[in-house]
Amino acid sequence: MLGLNKHDRTLLIIVAILTMCAPFILNPFPTDSGMAQFNAGYPDLMQRFVIFGIFAIGFNILFGLTGYLSFGHAAFLGVGSYSAVWMFKLLSMNVIPAILLAMIISGLFAVLIGYVSLRRSGIYFSILTLAFAQMSFNLAYSVLTPITNGETGLQLTLDDPRILGVSATADGGIPVTSLFGLEMRSTYEMAVGPWAFQFNAGYYLCALIMLASFYLSIRIFRSPFGMMLRAVKSNQTRLNYTGLNPRPYTLAAFVISGMYAGLAGGLMASMDPLAGAERMQWTASGEVVLMSILGGAGTLIGPVLGAGFIKYFENIFSKINDTVLHNWFAFLPDGLEDAVVFIIHPFIGKGWHLTLGILFMLVVIFLPGGLVEGGQRIRRLFSKKPADDGKPAATKPAE
Amino acid sequence: MDAIILQILNGLDKGSAYALIALGLTLIFGTLGVVNFAHGALFMIGAFCAVTLSKILNISFETIDETQVDFLGNPLKVKTPYVEAWFGPETGAALIDWSVPLAIFFSIPIMIAVGFIMERGLIKHFYKRAHADQILVTFGLAIVLQEVVKYFYGANPIPTGAPDVFKGSFDFGVLFGFDPNAIIYPYWRLVYFGFSTLIIGSVFAFLQFTTFGMVVRAGMADRETVGLLGINIDKRFTIMFGIAAAVAGLAGVMYAPINSPNYHMGMDFLVLSFVVVVVGGMGSLPGAVLAGFLLGVLESFASMNEIKSLIPGIDQIIIYLVAIIILLTRPRGLMGRKGVMEE
Numbered sequence: 060m061l062g063l064n065k066h067d068r069t070l071l072i073i074v075a076i077l078t079m080c081a082p083f084i085l086n087p088f089p090t091d092s093g094m095a096q097f098n099a100g101y102p103d104l105m106q107r108f109v110i111f112g113i114f115a116i117g118f119n120i121l122f123g124l125t126g127y128l129s130f131g132h133a134a135f136l137g138v139g140s141y142s143a144v145w146m147f148k149l150l151s152m153n154v155i156p157a158i159l160l161a162m163i164i165s166g167l168f169a170v171l172i173g174y175v176s177l178r179r180s181g182i183y184f185s186i187l188t189l190a191f192a193q194m195s196f197n198l199a200y201s202v203l204t205p206i207t208n209g210e211t212g213l214q215l216t217l218d219d220p221r222i223l224g225v226s227a228t229a230d231g232g233i234p235v236t237s238l239f240g241l242e243m244r245s246t247y248e249m250a251v252g253p254w255a256f257q258f259n260a261g262y263y264l265c266a267l268i269m270l271a272s273f274y275l276s277i278r279i280f281r282s283p284f285g286m287m288l289r290a291v292k293s294n295q296t297r298l299n300y301t302g303l304n305p306r307p308y309t310l311a312a313f314v315i316s317g318m319y320a321g322l323a324g325g326l327m328a329s330m331d332p333l334a335g336a337e338r339m340q341w342t343a344s345g346e347v348v349l350m351s352i353l354g355g356a357g358t359l360i361g362p363v364l365g366a367g368f369i370k371y372f373e374n375i376f377s378k379i380n381d382t383v384l385h386n387w388f389a390f391l392p393d394g395l396e397d398a399v400v401f402i403i404h405p406f407i408g409k410g411w412h413l414t415l416g417i418l419f420m421l422v423v424i425f426l427p428g429g430l431v432e433g434g435q436r437i438r439r440l441f442s443k444k445p446a447d448d449g450k451p452a453a454t455k456p457a458e
Numbered sequence: 459m460d461a462i463i464l465q466i467l468n469g470l471d472k473g474s475a476y477a478l479i480a481l482g483l484t485l486i487f488g489t490l491g492v493v494n495f496a497h498g499a500l501f502m503i504g505a506f507c508a509v510t511l512s513k514i515l516n517i518s519f520e521t522i523d524e525t526q527v528d529f530l531g532n533p534l535k536v537k538t539p540y541v542e543a544w545f546g547p548e549t550g551a552a553l554i555d556w557s558v559p560l561a562i563f564f565s566i567p568i569m570i571a572v573g574f575i576m577e578r579g580l581i582k583h584f585y586k587r588a589h590a591d592q593i594l595v596t597f598g599l600a601i602v603l604q605e606v607v608k609y610f611y612g613a614n615p616i617p618t619g620a621p622d623v624f625k626g627s628f629d630f631g632v633l634f635g636f637d638p639n640a641i642i643y644p645y646w647r648l649v650y651f652g653f654s655t656l657i658i659g660s661v662f663a664f665l666q667f668t669t670f671g672m673v674v675r676a677g678m679a680d681r682e683t684v685g686l687l688g689i690n691i692d693k694r695f696t697i698m699f700g701i702a703a704a705v706a707g708l709a710g711v712m713y714a715p716i717n718s719p720n721y722h723m724g725m726d727f728l729v730l731s732f733v734v735v736v737v738g739g740m741g742s743l744p745g746a747v748l749a750g751f752l753l754g755v756l757e758s759f760a761s762m763n764e765i766k767s768l769i770p771g772i773d774q775i776i777i778y779l780v781a782i783i784i785l786l787t788r789p790r791g792l793m794g795r796k797g798v799m800e801e
């Protein structure tokens with residue numbers, strides 16, 4: 060089915076079930092319980108999960124397969140967002156043309172940057188992509204203000220000349236983004252006992268697109284083209300000796316991954332029609348690198364896991380404060396309770412980035428294969444079969 | 459003409475900061491072969507050494523002065539820094555005033571210690587791994603260091619003043635026969651430029667004229683052979699890492715009065731410093747210094763109004779643009795050596 064083998068099909072189906080049931084899975088706690096703040100099943104966060112999932116999947120096609128570490132991928136995300144918002148301003152509030160334009164423009168942008176950057180490899184490639192991304196960021200802030208609206212960010216206004224559609228709704232508001240009339244922000248709430256589940260149209264659109272991109276990435280990983288990219292990673296010199304020019308392949312991978320980023324940017328703008336230059340800053344590029352590595356670069360599911368993991372804990376950790384901690388550790392003796400809270404305090408709330416940094420370092424040092432490798436190690440620990448010592452110890456991440 | 463001289467001068471102080479950081483980066487890269495993304499964080503820690511020292515010197519105790527009243531009519535509380543109480547008001551005040559230059563001595567041991575811990579504790583384990591892994595782990599470390607500093611000092615920039623003697627500006631124009639006030643330049647930036655040339659000079663002299671430096675240079679050229687001769691090259695490279703950290707830290711200490719330190723200043727400088735290293739040529743110390751000053755001066759030229767009106771936005775992108783052109787036309791950078799990180 061779908062041209063996948065059994066293993067991949069199972070993976071795709073699991074991901075499909077998880078994303079489709081996310082409003083249930085992410086809402087395990089009743090709304091009136093103390094744990095309700097750890098629910099992640101609200102539209103805004105779920106959208107971010109899948110959008111960053113798409114971004115990370117795309118990044119992984121470049122980094123995971125070819126080993127080219129791009130430090131400027133956020134530029135494509137930003138370009139995608141800007142073009143989508145312009146489409147909303149000029150054409151219509153339908154998300155389809157916006158997303159298409161976002162992908163096309165970011166694809167063109169990727170051809171340009173990729174053509175230049177891919178002339179070098181290794182650290183030079185990282186610096187070149189970083190330089191291009193910083194250039195785009197700086198330009199978006201300064202000279203390109205007529206297009207990007209500078210620091211304020213590009214937003215919809217009441218006098219946008221929308222060709223297909225109205226500039227303002229009947230009651231004088233800004234029209235909302237929709238898919239052929241289905242508003243992206245429309246949410247159906249289902250109350251089951253003390254639980255409240257939210258089903259958001261925008262989330263399901265993003266989730267479907269994420270599944271499609273995930274499927275496409277499986278196909279790329281399994282295709283002869285994917286094999287070629289892996290060959291580039293393992294030994295480019297040998298590839299040259301066999302008479303093959305790796306540049307068209309790497310460029311294709313770069314453009315595909317740039318278009319994924321553009322798609323993510325377009326979706327981001329479709330969910331919330333504004334775009335700002337800070338989306339292009341190199342810290343944003345660093346974030347997608349973190350996601351891929353944390354989840355497991357070069358694996359299929361890793362980047363999605365990493366994106367979900369980082370976005371979930373970013374949200375949850377930021378919400379924990381000292382009061383919550385005191386409640387948790389109330390069972391400890393007073394002095395000990397204060398000590399524990401004092402120790403944990405720097406890592407929560409605003410200190411989330413500290414936790415992320417430490418976590419990231421630990422993963423790079425001890426678990427180069429990311430969460431996927433961690434999962435495999437745990438499985439191996441508990442599997443009945445004694446560890447296959449005969450085989451080389453190199454951990455091959457599952458794909 | 460006076461405008462050109464002014465721009466060159468303006469470029470020098472930023473250029474010296476770039477050159478110092480790039481020098482440290484190149485030292486680490488040339489000796490240990492590690493791409494250190496945490497080097498900007500070392501610069502930032504240096505700047506915060508200056509902040510810390512000035513805070514320590516300003517620790518005060520309160521006394522109640524019965525003779526004066528504050529606006530509520532209560533007896534006025536007078537804060538006296540301990541140093542003023544211990545060393546007398548004049549010496550104490552001078553100490554506080556000179557806190558930034560004093561921080562040089564305060565920061566050197568701290569930075570060397572930080573460098574040692576970083577190298578022995580973390581980077582040592584990454585020699586054999588891919589450059590991408592080195593970038594990633596030092597990037598993580600940079601985030602951690604940055605967040606730790608943010609936790610202790612907050613997210614706002616902390617103004618740290620230069621000594622009173624160096625406040626104000628120097629009128630260069632008069633010296634060269636231009637109109638007065640045509641070329642004015644803050645004293646502290648002049649000090650910064652002098653200080654950085656001194657540091658750069660001493661690093662080069664240390665490598666060129668001492669036995670230790672000779673061994674290190676030999677190790678940079680061929681690590682294995684030096685090791686076979688019975689020299690513990692790893693130990694010397696660790697010391698070089700400490701020195702590189704100290705150079706970055708000193709650059710940070712002296713930069714504190716120019717730009718109030720905040721926790722992300724390291725990252726801002728790091729990206730540019732990497733560009734500088736690449737332009738200068740990976741692994742080439744003179745190249746790093748040359749490229750640092752060159753790009754600093756180019757940046758300030760590009761921010762001249764005449765040039766900005768010619769090519770709008772050029773001031774924002776000039777460094778990156780130069781880097782891209784250099785990387786594509788001269789892959790080894792300005793002064794890169796053959797065979798060092800060409801791919």
